[in-house]
Amino acid sequence: MATKKIPVHKLKVGMFVEELDRHWLDSPFWFHKKKIKDQKDVDEFIKSGIKTIIINTDKGIDIEEESILDQQEKDHLSEKTKIPQLTYEESVFTDPVPFTEELPRAKEIKNNVSNVVKNIFNDVRMGKAIELNDVKTQVNGIVECVFRNRDALLCLANLKDYDNYTFVHSVNICILSVSFARHLNLPKTHLEHIGLGALLHDLGKTQIPESILNKPGKYTPEEYNIMKGHVGLGVEILRKHDNIPAEAMMVVLQHHERYNGCGYPQKLYGDKIDLIGQIAGISDVYDAITYDRVYHKALSCHSAVKRLYEWNDTLFNRLLIEKFIQCIGIYPVGSFVELNTGHRGLVISVNHQILLRPKVLVLFEGDKRLDSPFSIDPAIEDDEKCNFKYSIERELDPEDYEVNINQYLDRFKTT
Numbered sequence: 166m167a168t169k170k171i172p173v174h175k176l177k178v179g180m181f182v183e184e185l186d187r188h189w190l191d192s193p194f195w196f197h198k199k200k201i202k203d204q205k206d207v208d209e210f211i212k213s214g215i216k217t218i219i220i221n222t223d224k225g226i227d228i229e230e231e232s233i234l235d236q237q238e239k240d241h242l243s244e245k246t247k248i249p250q251l252t253y254e255e256s257v258f259t260d261p262v263p264f265t266e267e268l269p270r271a272k273e274i275k276n277n278v279s280n281v282v283k284n285i286f287n288d289v290r291m292g293k294a295i296e297l298n299d300v301k302t303q304v305n306g307i308v309e310c311v312f313r314n315r316d317a318l319l320c321l322a323n324l325k326d327y328d329n330y331t332f333v334h335s336v337n338i339c340i341l342s343v344s345f346a347r348h349l350n351l352p353k354t355h356l357e358h359i360g361l362g363a364l365l366h367d368l369g370k371t372q373i374p375e376s377i378l379n380k381p382g383k384y385t386p387e388e389y390n391i392m393k394g395h396v397g398l399g400v401e402i403l404r405k406h407d408n409i410p411a412e413a414m415m416v417v418l419q420h421h422e423r424y425n426g427c428g429y430p431q432k433l434y435g436d437k438i439d440l441i442g443q444i445a446g447i448s449d450v451y452d453a454i455t456y457d458r459v460y461h462k463a464l465s466c467h468s469a470v471k472r473l474y475e476w477n478d479t480l481f482n483r484l485l486i487e488k489f490i491q492c493i494g495i496y497p498v499g500s501f502v503e504l505n506t507g508h509r510g511l512v513i514s515v516n517h518q519i520l521l522r523p524k525v526l527v528l529f530e531g532d533k534r535l536d537s538p539f540s541i542d543p544a545i546e547d548d549e550k551c552n553f554k555y556s557i558e559r560e561l562d563p564e565d566y567e568v569n570i571n572q573y574l575d576r577f578k579t580t
């Protein structure tokens with residue numbers, strides 16, 4: 166029996182419904198299997214709230230091929246993306262430069278990259294070509310920064326800038342994807358290519374009408390289809406440029422594919438999604454759920470990590486989710502936390518072997534705000550019985566304590 170899982174809005178007259186995304190008893194339909202006879206049948210499915218349907222293509226018509234990539238483009242892409250399946254290993258390494266020393270440089274790099282991305286989006290909107298050499302130089306700067314210290318740029322990616330979401334999100338995905346790929350011990354040249362793709366991953370949105378892009382409410386199925394087209398449009402824009410590495414193309418093409426096959430545009434599932442596509446997808450979702458969107462309220466980074474973990478083996482590969490959490494931590498850099506001793510402060514370094522014991526810059530002793538913050542490393546400091554002296558009790562909202570994290574980070578100046 167040949168079956169395909171399709172979103173409900175792709176249901177057409179002549180298709181044969183084999184299964185729903187829920188038990189039949191939980192649906193308004195009394196039948197188990199059904200051939201779609203007319204538009205009324207289609208409308209009933211859409212109105213029912215069912216999201217996905219499995220169709221039997223032996224008993225009814227098949228879904229039309231995705232129109233965003235014609236055959237010629239598909240051939241071209243498969244040729245360009247013919248890269249060996251990457252493998253990844255446990256990576257244990259130490260950072261050559263301390264967080265506090267790297268942070269000012271990381272800030273400068275992030276600011277420069279944000280400006281470059283803004284210019285690229287504006288240029289593409291006006292039909293101009295992308296100055297690829299400039300972009301590659303910026304991405305290489307990010308890669309070098311991550312190699313000097315893994316936490317400096319991650320900390321900045323975790324501090325949310327609520328203006329210019331598209332640009333900031335692109336830079337954050339670049340930082341997260343490069344950091345994750347570094348954690349997986351992928352070769353440096355791959356990191357540069359992944360970073361380039363991540364920076365440009367949503368370039369296709371420049372071709373989506375503003376009325377849809379900035380719509381305050383939920384999308385209709387038609388609008389959602391137009392929005393999903395940004396992947397194909399992004400691929401088309403990059404195809405007009407020479408020297409786009411295959412790995413970068415892969416990021417753009419696959420960043421919305423999901424492990425259980427519910428993503429788009431190709432509805433790939435499992436390891437049919439390239440490792441690079443999975444890295445980009447996890448990074449994209451982690452960053453997106455930490456912003457207020459129409460569909461959800463912003464989560465803190467710590468809550469976003471927990472949410473990602475709930476999605477292992479559904480939206481994402483379990484092993485990769487575990488690796489991602491190992492990379493960014495359970496309490497990611499930039500989290501505001503309380504210790505068992507009542508100290509409150511800022512996570513400034515993740516211990517990648519003991520995730521629950523990140524290094525903390527203490528800003529409060531009890532309720533007393535300190536003039537001179539100091540750091541505590543819960544992974545190495547013991548009490549008199551040789552037990553861990555410090556542990557993280559909980560995450561706090563910095564706003565409740567009138568803590569401006571940026572202000573504290575500004576104390577670290579270039580030496």
Ligand SMILES: [Fe+2]
Nearest residue numbers: 366367420421
């Ligand atoms: Fe996207």
